[in-house]
Amino acid sequence: MGAKGLDEFETTALLVPEPANRHDPYAVVVLVQHETVGYLPRNDAVRYQALLRHLTTSGFVARVPCRIRGGQFTDHDYDRNGNLAPIERFSARVTVALGEPHLCLPMNTPPQELHVVLPHGGAIQVSGEEHHLTEIKPLLQAEGESYAYATLHEMSDSSGRTVKQLVEVRLDGKRVGQLTPKMSGELLPAIRHLDAMGHMAVSRAKLRGNHLKAEVTLYCARAHELPHDWPGPLGHARPDVQTEPEAPTVGDSSSESPAATGFHAPIPPKPTRIRFVAPPGWPPAPEGWEPPPGWLPDPTWPRAPENWSFWVAE
Known part of the structure; x- marks a missing residue:
């Protein structure tokens, strides 16, 4: 044969x-x-x-x-x-x-504010979690691990002889630790860039532990690993639902066009008396749902076929 x-x-x-x-x-x-x-x-x-x-x-x-x-x-x-x-x-x-069933969905939702989820990257260990077990415990699962959305914020640390700029990590708005000065330096340029654009930086985080001890690990790209035109056009953020949270795709940075980078162009305005149609590979839109003005698809969704018609006549 x-x-x-x-x-x-x-x-x-x-x-x-x-x-x-x-x-x-x-x-x-x-x-x-x-x-x-x-x-x-x-x-x-x-x-x-x-x-x-x-x-x-x-x-x-x-x-x-x-x-x-x-x-x-x-x-x-x-x-x-x-x-x-x-x-x-x-x-x-x-x-x-x-992924394992308990790791397929985050234990929380992304922030309501405008935000960008950083592309997947290597593990970054958060420090100081032992002081914030009360904030972490509600997001832990019986299996001993889960994943959640963490927001990243610049903070000043004056505990030493000099003031240092660090990255503070929060879950649902509550502080759960910070990054080391070295790791903070790897992420601060991206956080500042988004902040200047009016968006919050978000990272996927894996939580491990129980009611006695817990640790938080971020999985996101460092600033020097991001494409030169990242984050592309920004609109209203929408929570993303994935069943393989640690395997998102990253666009090719060799070109500035949306089709080459993996980012999407804004959805065309809706004409009258028609309905929105999602391209192949996108989650089906709930009945009656329409993209709000400026909305952009999740960058990890497949790109729409060339000349795809997002709106069809009723």
Whole structure:
């Protein structure tokens, strides 16, 4: 059996529960470009059922990284005369990336103020968490780890002989620690840049611990790792829901155009008597929802196809 023309590519898939499935009420269909490519294994479907149904009832659909590998291969089978003969077949394998169920959704929501979530990056340990266990405990889970949105703020530290500018880390507006002078220097340029634009800096944070001890770790890009045109055009921020929080994509910084950087251009104004249509790979818009003025899609969502019509006639 020989393979030929084997291809592999990465994309995103939607996971949609099918409670009315007559074979299995826990079935979860996997969609790529809104076409069914398979189902989650039953054990996984059961584990993620509560999470996926929660997203569905909230008007969202889970979107996850997906890899597809397939192509033509030569096999052998018996023909009508009973002779063994070569036959061409097509085979494909679809793999999706899923975090643990308790890590798929943040324990809090992003701030209501205008904000930008920093692109994913290496781990940055927060210090001083031992003094803020009361603020961290409500966001911990029984599994011993969770993730949340943390806001980053510049602060002055005058505890030493000289005044130092550090990064203060907050969860839901409450201080939970700060970064070392070295790590603060890695993030302050980005924080100041956003502040000058009237936006708050937000980072994904992983929380670990229990009622006795906890630690907070940020996962965000340092200032020198950001594209030269970051953060691109800014509009009204919208909470993002992901099922793989530590695997967002980062746009190519080799060009200034929105299509090359991974950032989106603003949605065109809505004409009259039509409705908004989300492109393939975006979470379906709840019934009656329309993008508010200046709204921008999540930078990690797939870019809309060229000449995509965001509005259609009723």
